[in-house]
Amino acid sequence: MFLQTLIASLLHKHVLGAPEAVEIRSITSNSKEVTAGSLFVAIVGNTVDGHTFLPEVCDKGAVAVLVERACEDLPNHVVQIVVPSTRKAVAIVASVFYRQPSKEMKVIGVTGTNGKTTTTHLIEKVLSDCGFTTGLIGTIHMRIGQEVIDVANTTPEALELQKTFRTMCDRNTTYCIMEVSSHALELYRVAGTHFRTAIFTNLTQDHLDFHGTMEQYRNAKGKFFSRLGNTYEDSTEKQSFAVINRDDPHAEFFLAQTVAPTITYGIDQPSDVRALDVHITAEGVFFRLETFAGSAAVQLRLTGKFSVYNALAAIAACLIESIPLPAILHSLEQVDNVPGRFEKVEEGQPFTVIVDYSHTPDSLENALKTIQEFAKGKIWTVVGCGGDRDRSKRPIMAKIAATYSDTAILTSDNPRTEDPDRILDDMEAGLQEIPNLNYFRLADRKQAIRYAIEHADPSDCILIAGKGHETYQIIGKTKYHFDDREIARSVIRGMGQ
Numbered sequence: 001m002f003l004q005t006l007i008a009s010l011l012h013k014h015v016l017g018a019p020e021a022v023e024i025r026s027i028t029s030n031s032k033e034v035t036a037g038s039l040f041v042a043i044v045g046n047t048v049d050g051h052t053f054l055p056e057v058c059d060k061g062a063v064a065v066l067v068e069r070a071c072e073d074l075p076n077h078v079v080q081i082v083v084p085s086t087r088k089a090v091a092i093v094a095s096v097f098y099r100q101p102s103k104e105m106k107v108i109g110v111t112g113t114n115g116k117t118t119t120t121h122l123i124e125k126v127l128s129d130c131g132f133t134t135g136l137i138g139t140i141h142m143r144i145g146q147e148v149i150d151v152a153n154t155t156p157e158a159l160e161l162q163k164t165f166r167t168m169c170d171r172n173t174t175y176c177i178m179e180v181s182s183h184a185l186e187l188y189r190v191a192g193t194h195f196r197t198a199i200f201t202n203l204t205q206d207h208l209d210f211h212g213t214m215e216q217y218r219n220a221k222g223k224f225f226s227r228l229g230n231t232y233e234d235s236t237e238k239q240s241f242a243v244i245n246r247d248d249p250h251a252e253f254f255l256a257q258t259v260a261p262t263i264t265y266g267i268d269q270p271s272d273v274r275a276l277d278v279h280i281t282a283e284g285v286f287f288r289l290e291t292f293a294g295s296a297a298v299q300l301r302l303t304g305k306f307s308v309y310n311a312l313a314a315i316a317a318c319l320i321e322s323i324p325l326p327a328i329l330h331s332l333e334q335v336d337n338v339p340g341r342f343e344k345v346e347e348g349q350p351f352t353v354i355v356d357y358s359h360t361p362d363s364l365e366n367a368l369k370t371i372q373e374f375a376k377g378k379i380w381t382v383v384g385c386g387g388d389r390d391r392s393k394r395p396i397m398a399k400i401a402a403t404y405s406d407t408a409i410l411t412s413d414n415p416r417t418e419d420p421d422r423i424l425d426d427m428e429a430g431l432q433e434i435p436n437l438n439y440f441r442l443a444d445r446k447q448a449i450r451y452a453i454e455h456a457d458p459s460d461c462i463l464i465a466g467k468g469h470e471t472y473q474i475i476g477k478t479k480y481h482f483d484d485r486e487i488a489r490s491v492i493r494g495m496g497q
């Protein structure tokens with residue numbers, strides 16, 4: 001594609017050199033991937049400044065560079081395009097390079113602190129059951145039809161995202177359902193993406209290391225809905241919609257962000273898609289559903305009030321696509337669990353073991369409140385907090401774990417480059433001056449899981465929180481194989497011998 005075409009839609013740019021005859025064969029922001037005919041995008045990162053690689057990429061054959069500041073020493077034939085934000089510009093350029101794939105499909109995006117993975121899986125289940133070819137992008141993996149692809153981030157960087165969209169289109173995908181993280185919104189990963197529907201699940205504390213304050217975190221998520229108005233189109237098929245959780249304390253803020261038609265969902269507040277008479281058991285939830293497309297009694301195998309919210313969001317998104325309500329409910333009622341989300345480990349043991357990806361204060365509290373609804377015996381919680389992530393959530397999570405459990409075992413999550421004991425110190429700080437809490441520290445996560453299982457009585461319930469589907473533990477910069485479910489299973493099996 002000609003450079004001129006690629007950069008035409010960049011509003012604020014200063015071009016040094018002659019772009020007219022320059023043909024771009026590939027685009028990358030990684031100097032290691034530059035080949036002859038590449039456009040290199042220099043991104044100022046947290047650890048490295050991409051501009052430092054400019055001489056190197058020219059030697060490797062880059063014919064143009066997208067930069068935030070011009071570089072004097074580059075060969076004359078290399079065109080420099082100077083823009084205020086290369087992250088934002090690359091998202092737009094990537095969309096043009098891959099021929100605007102998000103306009104050829106219907107992309108449904110889910111944002112919110114908790115529930116993104118679950119909600120995307122529920123929507124994907126309904127739409128694929130209806131016979132549509134679907135794609136999925138999120139924390140656990142990306143899936144294009146039956147092909148499963150590993151991911152580094154919940155929402156990929158713009159170049160990878162647009163390339164994935166293109167592959168999806170080339171395989172006749174009708175719907176792409178994706179998680180849109182706040183990092184992605186702040187770092188423009190989804191700029192240049194046309195969304196059919198934007199869903200808001202909830203907003204509670206997380207990622208303050210990155211966003212600084214709750215207000216900035218909320219504003220990052222708000223951008224998803226304010227930008228939705230920019231892609232508004234006339235025909236119903238192309239129109240964009242917002243789906244908002246009316247019960248969330250920030251609902252008004254999110255409703256005010258968008259000009260797109262909006263469907264609300266909720267339990268407590270009057271809303272377009274509403275659950276009433278919610279009944280929670282260990283096996284699942286029952287509720288009465290009222291929507292603009294009809295009413296029904298619903299029984300899900302997923303449990304917890306939070307699962308009702310995720311199901312309501314999924315129902316709203318599918319109603320927008322004119323899927324009949326009975327078909328939506330038929331699919332949702334079959335879902336046993338999403339991997340690592342309230343996943344039970346069942347090896348015939350007389351107590352309950354649940355592995356859950358609750359790594360935020362709100363999700364941990366929800367998981368434990370749900371367990372309290374049905375637990376007959378004592379509650380054990382094995383929980384840690386990730387290293388190189390929001391420190392301020394650590395004492396809060398420890399307090400929640402110890403308050404709602406009979407015994408809390410504070411352990412490691414992914415310590416990354418931090419000292420596990422320092423992370424535990426941060427957690428333990430939340431427990432000072434609270435009397436009668438029963439907790440202890442055991443930094444080795446495997447030993448912590450073993451301890452809980454070996455000491456549980458019949459009818460007790462053990463929650464292993466924070467890592468869910470993860471099949472690794474990151475210590476330093478190394479990823480070791482580690483799976484909470486596998487460990488729990490092997491300890492239980494060992495006890496029977």
Ligand SMILES: CC(=O)N[C@H]1[C@@H](OP(=O)(O)OP(=O)(O)OC[C@H]2O[C@@H](n3ccc(=O)[nH]c3=O)[C@H](O)[C@@H]2O)O[C@H](CO)[C@@H](O)[C@@H]1O[C@H](C)C(=O)N[C@@H](C)C(=O)N[C@H](CCC(=O)O)C(=O)O
Binds near residue numbers: 032050182
């Ligand atoms: C804060 C953040 O999002 N960081 C992402 C960011 O890293 P960075 O800006 O620090 O990049 P950097 O390493 O300094 O490099 C800067 C530039 O130099 C380039 N470079 C670097 C080295 C080299 O030799 N040559 C070269 O060209 C890099 O390709 C990059 O373009 O860009 C990287 C490359 O795309 C990402 O991998 C990295 O995500 C890291 C792994 C990360 O942990 N991100 C998490 C926090 C994240 O994004 N999480 C969200 C939300 C999860 C949730 O909702 O819970 C997610 O969507 O996953």
Ligand SMILES: Nc1ncnc2c1ncn2[C@@H]1O[C@H](COP(=O)(O)OP(=O)(O)OP(=O)(O)O)[C@@H](O)[C@H]1O
Binds near residue numbers: 341356359
């Ligand atoms: N709607 C919800 N409200 C609150 N908590 C939820 C909700 N849905 C799920 N949870 C809890 O949050 C945990 C994570 O759920 P899920 O993976 O669906 O969220 P996510 O938003 O994708 O998280 P991440 O930001 O890590 O990708 C679950 O294991 C569960 O404990």
Ligand SMILES: N[C@H](CCC[C@H](N)C(=O)O)C(=O)O
Binds near residue numbers: 154389413467470
């Ligand atoms: N997407 C989240 C996942 C956290 C999962 C938890 N196990 C941890 O490693 O902190 C993050 O990167 O902050």
Ligand SMILES: [Mg+2]
Binds near residue numbers: 139140179
């Ligand atoms: Mg997720």
